[in-house]
Amino acid sequence: MTPPPQPRAGAPTDLPEGDPFGPDNLPYGVCTTAEHPDRPHIVVRHGDFVLDAGGAAAAFGSAHADLLQQPLLGPLMAAGRPVWQAVRAELREWLTAPEHRETAARFMRPLSEVTMRLPFEVADYVDFYASEHHATNVGKIFRPDNAALPANWKHLPIGYHGRAGTVVVSGTPVVRPRGQRKPPHEDAPSFGPSKRLDIEAEVAFVVGTPSAHGESVPLSGFRDHVFGVTLLNDWSARDIQGWEYVPLGPFLGKSFATSVSAWVTPLDALDAARIAPPARDVPLLPYLEDSAEPEPGGIDLRITVSINGHTVSEPPFSAMYWTAAQQLAHMTVNGASLRTGDLYASGTVSGPERSQRGCLLELTWGGKEPLELPDGSRAFLEDGDEVTLSAWAPGPGGSRIGLGEVTARVEPSR
Structure with missing residues (x-):
């Protein structure tokens, strides 16, 4: 787990030692304030403060002020990678250059004083099944x-x-x-609240630059189209899913809720965490073959899953068999177009060890081996349970890049 940073002292632009949301990170979000609850605006996280990106851009005379003054990230995401890089460089300068920090501080306020919103309009959502460890366990x-x-x-x-x-x-x-729901031992289905509510710890990728209908995106196009990375919890009703999924796959057992972090970490912030994916033991078709790509396709993200504040798993994203670039290439190889705001997720992240399994289905082996938590055992989630996913990745010079957590509490069926 990431050790908590020491309390902040000094100006809002000062950071405590080891803060995972420093100038090498700078994730984007959208928030409202108590004074203006109907005016969402783009912010950038810096430690436990947020920078009003649009206000700062106007004060500094940025050519990108209009993009940063929008109520959602969509226009910035659609602007393309050269703009993303230019804006990121400006933000970093405003927050770190001694001559700019006083001005930047005027547009900062504590994170605790704002309400975070869904930062972009989700165009389409695709969920993959990219962990060999997860897929193998589910198959067993x-x-x-x-x-x-x-x-x-x-x-x-x-x-899907x-x-x-x-x-x-x-x-x-x-x-x-x-x-x-229809358990195997019953002759007919029944109707009611899910009795096997589960989570899936995932990493998701946010598409910025769209693509033309009928054209595919090669592996080399990953950086040109993906704006950033976010944590995702793809909630699953295993009993509903188990009865409905043959032959067309997940539907009502998955579609009721998918939780994402309020923060989108720029893809460039994870450069130091890029690693080679696991060795493939089956030859790949050319559009998926990545062994000769100039950049390794894996990302070394360390995820922590907690239930009611108790850590139950620490899945490693580095163990994922299929990379995000391969997922994007496969998703578009038939000519399906990308739209700004498309969201695609990795599928459950699981590692080879029991302590690295990313869902309760695996952790409890289908409910047969309940977890022992401080507040009682769990086969699957109970009403009132709060699930939190957090993660970090290696950054430049031994630093850590934090991904914004995603958390939600289970409420009773209505």
């Missing part, structure tokens, strides 16, 4: 007498198209869904 749980991995799993990144309208920002309560 559901199909103990058959091969754990489907025959296609190592040839392509399996995914989710529901953009129920992507919600961190802090939004999640209502226990209702639906049809």
Whole structure:
């Protein structure tokens, strides 16, 4: 887990030693204030303060002030990578250059004084199944007498198209869904609240630059199209999902809620965390073959999953078999277009150890081995449980880059 930074002293532009939200990070968000609850505006996180990006841009005479004065990140995301890089360089200078810090401080306020919003309009949502450890465990749980991995799993990144309208920002309560359930020992389905409500610890990628319908995006186009990275919890009603998913896949068991962090970390902030993905043991088709790519496709992110403040898992994103660049290439290889605000997620992040499993289905082995928490055992989530995902990645010079946490509390079915 990331050690908490020491309390801040001095000006808002000063940072405590080891703060994971320093000038090498600078994630984007959107917030409102108590004075203007109806005026969302773009902010950049710096330690435990936020910088009013639009206000600062106007004060400094930035050519990008109009983009930063918008109520959502969409126009900035659509502007393309050269603009993203230029804006990021400006923000870093305003917050670190001695001659600018006093002016920047006028546009900063404590994070605790603002209300964070969903920072962009979600255009489409795609969820992948990119962890070999997760897919293998799920196969063993559901199909103990058959091969754990489907025959296609190592040839392509399996995914499904989710529901953009129920992507919600961190802090939004999640209502226990209702639906049809049919355990194997029962003859007919019943209807009611899910009894096997689960989480999925995931990493998601936010598309900025769109692509033309009918054209595919190669592996080399990843940086040109992906604006940033965010944590995501893809809630799952395992009993509803288990009854409905054959033959077309997840539907009501997944579409009721997907929680994302309020913060989008720029892709460039994770340069120091890029690593080679696990070795592939099946030859890949040319559009997915990444062994000759100039940049390694993996990202060394360390995730922590907690329930009611108690750590239950620490999944390593470095163990993911399929990379985000491969997922993007596969998602568009048929000519499907990208839109600004498209969100695609990795699927559950799990590692080889039991302590690294990213969902309760795996952690409790289908409910057969409940977790022992300080407030009682859990096979799956109970009403009132609060789940939090947090993460960090290695940064320049031994620093840490923090990803904004995503948290939500389970409310009873309505």
